[in-house]
Amino acid sequence: MPKLDNETDLEYKRRVIDIKSESFCGAKWYNATIWLGSGQTTSCHHPLPHQIDRELIKTNPSAIHNTPQKKEQRRQMQAGERPKGCEYCWKIEDMGTDKISDRVDKTRMYTDKELDEAYATPYTEDFNLRTLEISFDRTCQLACSYCNPAFSSSWVRDIKRHGAYNGLASDGRNHFTHPHDSSQLFTIHDDNPYIEAFFKWWETDLHKTLTELRITGGEPLMSGYTWQLFDWFKTNRGQSKTRIAVNSNLAFDRDKIDRLLEAAEDVELDIYTSCEATYAHAEYIRDGLDYDQWLANVIYLLDSKKLRGLHVMCTVNALCLIRLPYLLKKIAELKQEYGQDAINFTLNILRFPSFQSPLVLDKQFRQAQANRLDIFKENYGELLHEFERNHIERLVDYLNIVETPHSEAFEMPKLLNDFKQFYKQYDERRNKNFTETFPELEEWYKQI
Numbered sequence: 001m002p003k004l005d006n007e008t009d010l011e012y013k014r015r016v017i018d019i020k021s022e023s024f025c026g027a028k029w030y031n032a033t034i035w036l037g038s039g040q041t042t043s044c045h046h047p048l049p050h051q052i053d054r055e056l057i058k059t060n061p062s063a064i065h066n067t068p069q070k071k072e073q074r075r076q077m078q079a080g081e082r083p084k085g086c087e088y089c090w091k092i093e094d095m096g097t098d099k100i101s102d103r104v105d106k107t108r109m110y111t112d113k114e115l116d117e118a119y120a121t122p123y124t125e126d127f128n129l130r131t132l133e134i135s136f137d138r139t140c141q142l143a144c145s146y147c148n149p150a151f152s153s154s155w156v157r158d159i160k161r162h163g164a165y166n167g168l169a170s171d172g173r174n175h176f177t178h179p180h181d182s183s184q185l186f187t188i189h190d191d192n193p194y195i196e197a198f199f200k201w202w203e204t205d206l207h208k209t210l211t212e213l214r215i216t217g218g219e220p221l222m223s224g225y226t227w228q229l230f231d232w233f234k235t236n237r238g239q240s241k242t243r244i245a246v247n248s249n250l251a252f253d254r255d256k257i258d259r260l261l262e263a264a265e266d267v268e269l270d271i272y273t274s275c276e277a278t279y280a281h282a283e284y285i286r287d288g289l290d291y292d293q294w295l296a297n298v299i300y301l302l303d304s305k306k307l308r309g310l311h312v313m314c315t316v317n318a319l320c321l322i323r324l325p326y327l328l329k330k331i332a333e334l335k336q337e338y339g340q341d342a343i344n345f346t347l348n349i350l351r352f353p354s355f356q357s358p359l360v361l362d363k364q365f366r367q368a369q370a371n372r373l374d375i376f377k378e379n380y381g382e383l384l385h386e387f388e389r390n391h392i393e394r395l396v397d398y399l400n401i402v403e404t405p406h407s408e409a410f411e412m413p414k415l416l417n418d419f420k421q422f423y424k425q426y427d428e429r430r431n432k433n434f435t436e437t438f439p440e441l442e443e444w445y446k447q448i
């Protein structure tokens with residue numbers, strides 16, 4: 001909406017952003033990600049998170065977003081200075097004055113009036129959010145291979161029971177060596193001051209200003225706070241226009257799905273669910289998943305027609321490529337049955353942990369999978385949205401061309417070593433069998 005008809009990104013940037021300052025970005029005022037389990041936040045999601053001050057939120061619950069750090073970054077942006085944490089954007093912009101970084105996308109989500117107000121208001125003032133992503137805690141019944149204990153209590157159990165994964169040379173971030181206790185400072189029996197502050201702010205102001213609240217986890221449907229929020233909508237029907245989006249693995253019995261649909265009576269609800277393969281392959285990657293149950297829940301939600309949207313997020317990793325076209329075909333068939341907008345997908349290429357990237361695979365194998373995706377696009381492209389076709393094209397290029405998973409990635413022998421080391425231990429701990437599940441990769445796997 002805030003972009004004028006036919007206005008290019010560059011024209012928008014000049015008209016709305018550049019007249020304010022060389023580094024202005026609306027996300028610093030109106031967007032946040034907040035991890036309430038660890039009391040950390042960042043705006044937008046690119047800069048590293050920082051700790052929220054527990055003293056400040058006692059008197060000002062909005063300080064879970066309006067932290068002294070963000071206020072200093074707002075000052076810098078008003079003065080045309082570049083906050084250090086926003087390197088993600090500065091790197092792109094330093095490639096040329098016409099280069100468009102995320103700053104443009106993340107700013108034009110807000111109205112020109114909101115942006116003028118952010119720029120003109122003293123940086124010391126508090127702002128109410130428009131878009132927010134929160135995680136209440138890391139409780140999750142699954143322990144997917146590409147996740148880690150910071151985001152899943154099932155992963156914590158794996159590490160506590162069996163100890164660190166051994167012999168990983170490329171896991172510089174130590175994802176698989178300790179239980180990440182700093183990600184969850186409170187048990188379910190403790191009072192969590194960050195969650196208390198969130199609900200206080202929600203009840204006084206946030207429910208009036210937020211356009212979208214996205215709940216991630218852990219698994220949000222396992223958190224009592226998600227249901228507390230849905231209850232608020234029930235008892236305060238019509239009081240808030242905030243759309244809710246929930247990232248859910250949908251690995252639940254029908255009772256829970258029915259409860260979710262009941263909640264959808266009182267709120268506009270989008271569900272974002274993760275899956276990137278089918279049957280045994282999906283269940284190997286996403287440990288704890290029952291693919292049949294997941295698919296049945298997806299169809300049940302579509303049948304209900306109570307959701308605003310259902311989005312399948314595919315985390316493209318080395319092990320999903322064989323069955324990914326089958327999953328996409330299923331989604332295309334569901335589009336045919338329920339409508340093009342009823343369900344859609346995104347293909348998000350995994351970068352970390354690097355040894356699970358599709359790029360560890362043999363080049364010929366990767367190219368063969370890229371061809372299969374091309375064939376899928378040719379056969380089903382008409383049923384897809386443009387962004388879905390673009391995601392396929394991007395992945396096909398990635399599989400065909402890119403050689404290393406990301407710029408700081410360790411060299412390939414280390415990634416291959418880690419792939420083998422990790423899945424050997426994963427098989428033992430999770431009672432799985434790599435070569436039986438992926439016979440297509442058996443020969444390659446054995447010679448690593």
Ligand code: SF4
Pocket residue numbers: 025026027028043044045046047085086087088089101102103104106
């Ligand atoms: S400048 Fe870039 S990294 Fe910083 S908040 Fe905006 S979009 Fe995020």
